[in-house]
Structures are given as C-alpha cells and as structure tokens.
Amino acid sequence: MLQQLGHLPMGWLLIALIAVFASGAFFLGRVRAEHFLLSGAVELHSRPNYHGYFVAMWAVIPAVVVALAYSIGAEGISRSQLTSELPAAFDLLSPAELTVYLDSVSQAAASKDYAGTDRVFSAVTNRYLEIRGGLNIGALALMILGAGLGLLLSRRRLAAAFRARTLVERGMEGVLFLCAAVAIATTVGIITSLLYESLQFFRAIPLWDFLFGTRWNAQTEAEFGALPLFFGTFMIALIAMFVAAPIGLFSAIYLSEYAGPRARAWIKPVLEILAGIPTVVYGFFALLVVAPAVRSAAIWVNETLINLGLASEPLLAAQPTSALAAGLVMGIMVIPFVSSLSDDVINAVPQTLRDGAYALGATKSETVRQVVVPAALPGIIAALLLAVSRAIGETMIVVMAAGKSARISMDPTSDLTTITVQIVSLMTGETGFDDPKTLSAFALGLVLFAVTLLFNVIALRVVQKYREKYD
Structure with missing residues (x-):
C-alpha cells in the first residue's frame, strides 16, 4: 500500500x-x-x-x-x-x-x-x-x-x-513583502556563493595574476591569467554595440517621430520579435551563415590586398569562427533592447518642446536633432549601457560562433573566447568543486557580475543626474 x-x-x-x-x-x-x-x-x-x-x-x-x-x-x-x-x-x-x-x-x-x-x-x-x-x-x-x-x-x-478588508489588505502586503524578500534573498545568496568560492580560488591564485595575467590555460590548471578573456568579452560586446546602437536608436527615432500609427503598429511588434528569438537560434545563425560569410569576406580582402601589392601575406586570420561573426549577430539580438527603451524615452519628451521648436521655425529634423534627442539623451545613454550589460552576459552566441582561443588580438576575424564561454567549459565535466579549475569559473562569474552591476549603476546614475524635469 x-x-x-x-x-x-x-x-x-x-x-x-x-x-x-x-x-x-x-x-x-x-x-x-x-x-x-x-x-x-x-x-x-x-x-x-x-x-x-x-x-x-x-x-x-x-x-x-x-x-x-x-x-x-x-x-x-x-x-x-x-x-x-x-x-x-x-x-x-x-x-x-x-x-x-x-x-x-x-x-x-x-x-x-x-x-x-x-x-x-x-x-x-x-x-x-x-x-x-x-x-x-x-x-x-x-x-x-x-x-x-x-x-x-x-x-x-x-x-x-x-474588519476583514483591513486584515486582507495587510495579508496582501505581507505576500508582496515576502515576494520582494525572496528576490533580495536570492540575490544575496548568489553573491555570497560567488564570493565564497572566489575567495577559495584566490587563496591558490593571486588576484593580481588572475586579473592582469595574459595567459589562460585553466583546463590543465597551469595558467589563470584572465586578461585575454576580458579582452575577448569587451571586443565582441563593442562590435555588437556598433551594430545595435545606430540601428536601434535610428529605428526608435523613426518610430516615435516619423512613422504613422499604421506603420508603427506593424514595425514595432516585428522589431521586438527579435527579443523573443531564443539565443541558441542566433547561435546557429551565426555559426552556419554569418561566420562563413565573414571568413569568405576576409579571404577576399586578403587576396585583393596581395594582388594589388599592398600586402605580402594575409593580414586577416579568416578563421571559421570569429569575434566579428559573434559580435554582428549579438548586435542584431540587442537591437530590440536599444530600440524599445529609446522609443519609450523619446515618447516621454513633452509635446510642448516640439511645438515650441516648430513655432520658432525649426524643421522636423532640426527639432529631432536639437530638441528631442538632447532632452531624451540621459535615457538613451541608459538604454545603451543596459544593452552593453546584456551583450557582455550573452553565452550561446559566443559559445557557438566566437571560438575558444584565449588570446589578445585586434583582428576581428580571429577566434576569441569570452568569460561566459570559459564558464561553460569549466563547469562541465566531473571535476570537483574544490579544484582550482572549477573555482576559477566562480571567479570569472564574480568579475562578470561586477562589470554588469557597474554598467547598470552607471546607467541609473546618468538618468538620475541628467534627467530634466518638465512641468
């Protein structure tokens, strides 16, 4: 029974x-x-x-x-x-x-x-x-x-x-407080676990060697210099922002200032569909479509330069996986974050500012450039910083399309590795949690958390300091 x-x-x-x-x-x-x-x-x-x-x-x-x-x-x-x-x-x-x-x-x-x-x-x-x-x-x-x-x-x-209503409302306040407390406790637990395991790692590996060492070979527990990982992470994020920032910002300006109600009703949902696509799909797209295209373009550039006598050997690595391929696709993925947040900020600019510019004889484009965008600039900067945080923490795209070579190279067509790729690699397998190889993943996670938190704090500070209040 x-x-x-x-x-x-x-x-x-x-x-x-x-x-x-x-x-x-x-x-x-x-x-x-x-x-x-x-x-x-x-x-x-x-x-x-x-x-x-x-x-x-x-x-x-x-x-x-x-x-x-x-x-x-x-x-x-x-x-x-x-x-x-x-x-x-x-x-x-x-x-x-x-x-x-x-x-x-x-x-x-x-x-x-x-x-x-x-x-x-x-x-x-x-x-x-x-x-x-x-x-x-x-x-x-x-x-x-x-x-x-x-x-x-x-x-x-x-x-x-x-007084049933009073007690019920107090009960709901308690439920809401409990939900907030759970969220805070979860954050505290994550930070505590990262700090504890990272301190265990830094007892074996000096902090200075970890942050500024230029050689990374954690799989064999030989070298733990994470500077190449930081370089690869920020390089891919920078390429992504070169794609996402102009496209997202210009699309937000078009949707909020130029597009009619019917065009906005179609374009905005279609643009935001990009945010709902799973990142593994972006990874497949980067690996199967963008990476081969980037490699073919790099090979063509090398051949052209050599044929013209401008170079005696290939200048670009033209590898099957590259930072450029991962950055381009990541930029496409981040576009909805920049576009949606910037669109909300631009729409929040009071209409009276636009009307005042028109009354002074400004054209539509002059009003957008000299009135609307400056008024919304703090929110736009915050949107860009939040998008950078999203790009830095991305995993699947860089795992599939960026490569795993820990190196410092200014060539975007070479394969690079990032913090998230190494965390995935280090946490798979049967290595014990007290092993430096595994503990280094917690140290990398702590650095990634600190960088992301820093960008978020800067975004909030920018908004609070430079936000203009309109009556």
Missing part, C-alpha cells in the same frame, strides 16, 4: 488541494457574511468578498507551509531514513558512491522500471517507495488538518463589524 502511495504525483496533488481549500474557504466565508445581512444585522464593515478572502487566506497559509516543507525536506528525509536502514555492506561505499546509488534508486522509483534489477536494488527501491508513501500520507494529513483548523478558526471570527 505504501509503495503505491509513494508514486503519488505530489506536486500536482498539493497544488490541487490548495486550490480546493482556497475555493471552499472563500465560499464558506462569503456565505457566512451574506447570512449576517439576511439575518437583519447592521451594515457590514467589509464586503462579503473580503470575508471570503479572509477565510481563504487562513485556510491556504497552513496548506502552503506544509507543501513548502514537504517540497524542501521530503527527499532529504527519505534518503536519511533509507541510509540508516541499509545493510552494513553499504558502509564500504564512499559518500559520493552512496549518493550516486541513492540517485539511481530515486530515478528507478520515479520511472517504475526496476523489476529486472538485482534483488537488493529492488528491495532498496521498494523500501524507498514505502518511506515516500508514508511521508506523502503525513503531508496530506497535515495539510488537510492545518487548512481545516485555519478555516474553522477564521470563520468563527467573522461578524458584522469584523
């Missing part, structure tokens, strides 16, 4: 029960409030819906707490209990081997496909399912009990003068 209960889809079941509790409690609370009106009581302080929300809130809170506790601790409790019951022969396994074995047990239990395995594994899996079945029954019982008690106690508090 318990083995069958161990197969329960607890995730969907818990969500369904919470929805049932919320609906039923809301109905009961609202009916009781309406009963006060029908019985001739004085006017209610709060509408019946607020009474229903109050009862639903106190019925859902215990159920959600039990569901969260189950989601977080069920697997750990099951493994701990199962480990304590394993035969003495399992003591010979190392912690890593035991973890792998328990993972296989968990996967077999989830797939229900372990009938053909050995008897010990089958017995362990059955016992695991029994433990999970007991936990499932306990979680469901606690959820029903908690929701029932919350419903009964909250429903008894209802009265004609009961």
